[in-house]
Amino acid sequence: MKALRVELRRSIAPWAGLVLVGAAVTLLYSLSAPWWKGLEAWDEQWHSAAQWVRFLLVFLWPMVVGAGAIAGLRDHRAGTEDLLATTARPAWQRAAATAGALAFCLVAAYLLVFALGATLVVAHGGYFHLAWLPITAVGALAVVAGGWLGMGVARVFPSVLTPPLLALSSLIALVFLTVSQDPVSEPEVVVPNQITLLSPALGAMRNVYDTVATAANTGQAIWLTGIALTGFGLYAAATTRLRVLALAPVLVSAAIALPLLPARTFVLNEAASASVCRENVCLSRMHESTLDSFAPVAEEALRLLAKLPDAPTSVREVPYPAQNQGGIPRTADVVPVHFNGDPFRFATPSDWLAALVAGAGTPTCFSDLDGDEKVIREAAARTAVAAWFTGELKPLPDFRFIREGAAEPAGRALTALRSLPADEQLVRVTTARQVGLSCQGDQLAVLTGGTG
Incomplete structure (x- = not known):
């Protein structure tokens, strides 16, 4: 215990922890990055905070590995390796003090960053559930594994170039693996998701209702434990034979983890997405x-x-992003609501009403592959239908980026619609609703009789 206290005071361990906290906070607050956007922001929900901190390991883990390598070079730089080898104290005990101090400081730093996010989540009234716990636990294990891996490699290759080369190679590997994880669309070169999950970092938070699959957490924990044990074994080994034996944990953990790791990292959070209803209205x-x-x-x-x-x-609220789940369900008896975005998050009650009756109660049909003209025509038609129901022509919250283009055709469509007899107006709105349910046709043309 005394040796551990000395290491905590005099080794690189406290500085490594400070660098980890400083780098994480700098990334989180100096960039207008995805972790600050919408309901998926890192300070909005518990598992969002946990997942975004794991995402940051793309940049933080190489720093951790580099810091571990610097710690591993200490005896070599001081020229005390031969002297320490002659002491009666076992090598693994000497190594445990240095490795333990580094692990303690890195875990404390990692948990401190998450605690900052969790505090903000509590302040924002985020929904509490325990999906964040395994994500954070695996992240804490990851920084220990990275630090110990750096120490072990530096002991085997005691060169001043080892820390920067380890950090750079780790950064390249993590960026490649993480961006390949759970792609929204099929990449040209398919990397099995099981391989991408060998990265300690997680992909970006795309849906607040997603959580990391249990198999992913379990497989990553086994794999990272193997890395940590191998790193510690390499650092403590005094002979070539022991160094070869130290490779066994990482090989065994890879053999166990790869069959366990899933083809998809993220699954629906059943608890968070469960329906809570009041008569005919249900939200998650x-x-x-x-x-x-x-x-x-x-x-x-x-x-x-x-x-x-x-x-x-x-x-009913639909807690599925269209890009990952094949589109929002379309049934005649349900008006779907998608709260996973800004339109309903920042909308007023009158905006909510307009959005619910837009398209006569149907969700949008356009996708990212559609051209601007198609999107504007649909926005105009949905805006006109909403105004027909509410009596107020106003931009819809879910079309805020194309209001200017949709405003004029929406006004013309509403004028043309209101000039018709009441029964004909109802027929056209009903037909526009059918187009919205099937996504076959042009709602604006339906409303204007083909002239819009």
Whole structure:
């Protein structure tokens, strides 16, 4: 214990922890990066904070490996390796003090960064669940594995070039593996997800309802434990034979972990996405606190839509991103709501109402592959239909980036629609609804009789 206290005072371990905290906080606060965007922001939900800190390991883990390598070179730089080898104290005990101090400081630094995010999450009223715990635990294990790996490699290759070369090679490997993890679209060169999960870093947070699969956490924990044991073994080994034996843990852990690691890293968080209903209005448990203010607006939307044939009878939140789950479900009896984005997060009740009746209660059809003209035409049609129900022509919250282009055709479509007899207006809005349910056709052309 005394040796550990000495290491904590005089070794590089405290400085490595400070660098880890400083680098993480600098990245989090100096860049307007994805970890500050929308409901997936690192300070909005518990598992968002945990996952974004894991994502930052792309940049932090190479620093950790480099710091471990510097620690591993200490005896070589001081020229005391032969002297220490003659002492009666076993080599592994001497190594344990240095490795333990480094591990303690790195884990404390990692948990401190997460604690900062967790404090902000509590302040923002984030939904509490335990999905963050295994993500954070594996991250803490990752920094220990990185530090010990650097120490072990530096002991085997005691060169001043070892720390920078280890850090650079680790950065290149992690960037490649992490960007290949769970791709939104199929890449030209397919890297099996099991291989990408050998990176201690996780991919970017794309959906607040996603969480890391249990198999991914388990497999990564086994793999990182093997790396840590091999790193410590290489650092403590005094002979070539022991160094060869030290490679066994990483080989065994790879053989165990690879079959366990899943083809998809992220799965739906069942607890957070479970429905909480009030009569005909259902939101996810994550947004249960919004139900009191949202339910009356949703009921009003259902009342307005009731004039349509085969009108929807309920409003339900859909906790699936269209890009990962094949699109938002489209059924005639349900008005889907997608809270996983800014439109509903920052909307007023009147904005909510307009968005719910837009498209006569149907979700959007456009995708990132559609051209600007198609998107603007649909936005104009949905805006006109919403105004037909509410009596107020206003931009829709989910089309905020194309308001200017959609405003004029929406006004023309609404004027053309209101100039028709009431029964013909109902027919055209109903037809536009059918287009929205099938995504086959042009809603603007339907509303204007083919002239819009």
